[in-house]
Amino acid sequence: MNRDIIHLDMDAFYASVEVLDNPELKGLPVIVGGNSDRGVVCAASYEARAYGVHSALAIVVARRRCPQGIFRPVRMSRYHEVSEQVMAIFRHYTPRVEQISVDEAFLDVSGCQGLFGSAVEIAEMIRRRVREEIGLTISAGVAGCKLVAKIASDLNKPDGLTIVPHGREAEFLAPLPIKRLWGVGKKTLPTLNLLGVQTIGDLTRFSLDFLEKKFGKYGRHMYFCARGIDEREVECSHCTKSIGNEETFDRDVTDLQQIRKELLRLATRVGERLRRHHFSGRAVTLKIKYHDFISISRSLTLNQPTNDSRELYQAVLRLLPKTLAGNKPVRLVGIAVDKLQEDSLPRQLDLFGSKKTDRKELNKALDRINTRFGSHTIKPAALTDESSES
Ligand SMILES: [Mg+2]
The missing domain is CATH 1.10.150.20 (5' to 3' exonuclease, C-terminal subdomain)
Known part of the structure; x- marks a missing residue:
């Protein structure tokens, strides 16, 4: 299936914002960077680039190459403000926005045609809106994968639009x-x-x-x-990336049995949440924070994605020895599951498929009962002697 990906990248972003806020600088070599001579260039306008000034160049060298340069200090909060306006325009067209930096993002607009037009039309609309509503120029690359879209957006900077048709990567x-x-x-x-x-x-x-x-x-x-083959997905910050839970003990704990019990409780809860949102995940992370606020996290990747609390708990038990720091009192434990996929998607067949189906049916039944009669009506036996639930 062909994907439609747009990479968008503001042109000389920091320098352009300086010109936007100080129109008298238009057409001049503007250099944004460290306030002292020891700093480096963070951004240079295209006029400054003509003198061989580019980002990461030492300010002293930039002064030498471009003595008439207009040097401005970095105003990060202002750039973030403009960045938010730009990202808001992107998100108008698709929730699948992966922001790479303050001035750059990937958009997956596959399947948006009906609503807004083709990927090229969407890229053109975005470029126009950024110009008209914000007053800055942005370059775009349109392609079937992230790699090619990113290379394309850079090719005709500034104010460029580069289109790579499917199959021509x-x-x-x-x-x-x-x-x-x-x-x-x-x-x-x-x-x-x-x-x-x-x-x-x-x-x-x-x-x-x-x-x-x-x-x-x-x-x-x-x-x-x-060959222009890049399967990486646009990972949107708005989409769920990970599901997890953590729990701070009332008092710091050294008893391993008590830690295991809390982990079982968390695994049960995380499994329920995954199933409620129709997700399964492959990567399991165990985090332990100690009384001195130092935390250790360890992760593992399962062969098959899961939303089964028992499988999660078993994974966490495997991680536990690697995460424990001697006998140091534990303040907090947490479990997170990521590399999520939606359960409706077809999955590779599991060798122990039948067994898994049984657990799936069991989980479904448990979730139904817990939804109807309140959370934790049914829970692992090891947790039943608990008098209170949080
Ligand atoms: Mg840029």
Whole structure:
């Protein structure tokens, strides 16, 4: 299934906000960065970039390269204010917004056509609104995956819109210099150049096997990136990312039995919440905070996503020895489950499928009873001697 992803990136954001708030700076080389000469450049207007000034450059060097530059201090709270207005425009078109930084986000607009038009039309509307309502320019890349959309948005900056049609990803990437690929940096670049790789297209001459032998896991990553294959989802902050519960003890606890009991209670509760929201999760995290407020967290990933409290509890018990710090009194314990997926989605068949179905039916029945007669009417036997429930 084709996805429609837009990467949006404000142009020279901090510097542009400075010009927005001080129109007399328009057309001048504006450099935003550290208040002293020891700082680095955080942003440079395109006029300043013409002098070779770019972000992360030492301020002293920037002054040398561009003596007539207008140097402004960073006003982070103001940039956040503008950022919120920009993100609000994005969210008008889809809840699936993954904000990468103060001025950059991915939008997944797959299936939004009926409401707002094609991905390209949505990108154009957003660009127009940012210009008209906020007074700033933003560049956009439209493609079928995050990697290509991000490279595309950068290609025609400032105020650019770059569209990569489905199926044309590899063709689009081929002529671009290899350093545009994510993660190709100082370490990998010389080796790639030695292999005669200058463009992303050059990389497609090598087999997966070869690249894996040469670069390990990263070679595999490059193999797929060079072909414009990137399955990563747009991870929206508005969508549920993790479900968890934590509990602070009334008094700090050292008794392992009591800690286990609390974990069983939490696992039961987290399982219920997952099922109520029709989620299953693969990653389980155990967090323990000690009396001195130092906390230790450990996670594991299950082979199959689950929303079964017993499975969660077993996972947590496996994590417990790694999370315990000697006999230090425990103040709080918490369980979180992430890598969530919606239960309606088809799932890989479990080898012990029948067993799991039984637990599923049991859980359903338990949840029905607890919903009807109040939470924790039915609970694990180990918790039944508790006199109070929180
Ligand atoms: Mg930017």
